[in-house]
Amino acid sequence: MSCDHHVHVPAGHGQTFEVRAGQYLTVIDSNGQQAADFVAVVLGDTAQHLSPVHTRRHLNSLFFQVGDHLYSNTDEPLLTVLSDSCGVHDANVPACDSTRFSIDFGVDDHRNCLDNLHEGLSAYGVLAVNVPEPFNLFQNGPVTADGRMQVTDPTSKPGDRVVFKVLKDLVCAVSSCPQDIIPGNGLLVTPIDIRISDDAPELV
Numbered sequence: 001m002s003c004d005h006h007v008h009v010p011a012g013h014g015q016t017f018e019v020r021a022g023q024y025l026t027v028i029d030s031n032g033q034q035a036a037d038f039v040a041v042v043l044g045d046t047a048q049h050l051s052p053v054h055t056r057r058h059l060n061s062l063f064f065q066v067g068d069h070l071y072s073n074t075d076e077p078l079l080t081v082l083s084d085s086c087g088v089h090d091a092n093v094p095a096c097d098s099t100r101f102s103i104d105f106g107v108d109d110h111r112n113c114l115d116n117l118h119e120g121l122s123a124y125g126v127l128a129v130n131v132p133e134p135f136n137l138f139q140n141g142p143v144t145a146d147g148r149m150q151v152t153d154p155t156s157k158p159g160d161r162v163v164f165k166v167l168k169d170l171v172c173a174v175s176s177c178p179q180d181i182i183p184g185n186g187l188l189v190t191p192i193d194i195r196i197s198d199d200a201p202e203l204v
Ligand SMILES: [Zn+2]
Pocket: 037, 095, 096, 112, 113, 114, 176, 177, 178, 179
């Protein structure tokens, strides 16, 4: 029997879930203009994980496109990008964390992506210091011609989505980025929705 599973990531929070090789993983920006920090570790071997830095080297690019694989820290393709209705994502900056808010913005105890990602991964034995660097889906981090990096509001519209083919059994974590102090989520933090299916979803 085929499986179609839905995971709702509440605004500013995180969710952790498993996917199996051969399944399809769809990440949906339900309301638009919401960054979704996304990490994955290999089920049963959490030292292997999705790696933006290795992916950038494989792709010879700071950004991924439809048809690209996303690679692990052991140079293994873990996901394939099957479709992408937004086309603007970031693979270059870390997840926001407590010091990002306390040091850069003077706000203590602000919700943050690192804690959101670690919350569920801790049950798999992943320490906070070992949470992999994320792919920041829908995050808009343009790089200028002189090599400078910017972070501004996403271009994503309500319902924009990225569909991945899963190539290896993974534990994934997704954070609806709680950044509400500077642009990055349209200054309004909103939910992310996840669909996991055995059958190919309708591609956008
Ligand atoms: Zn964040």
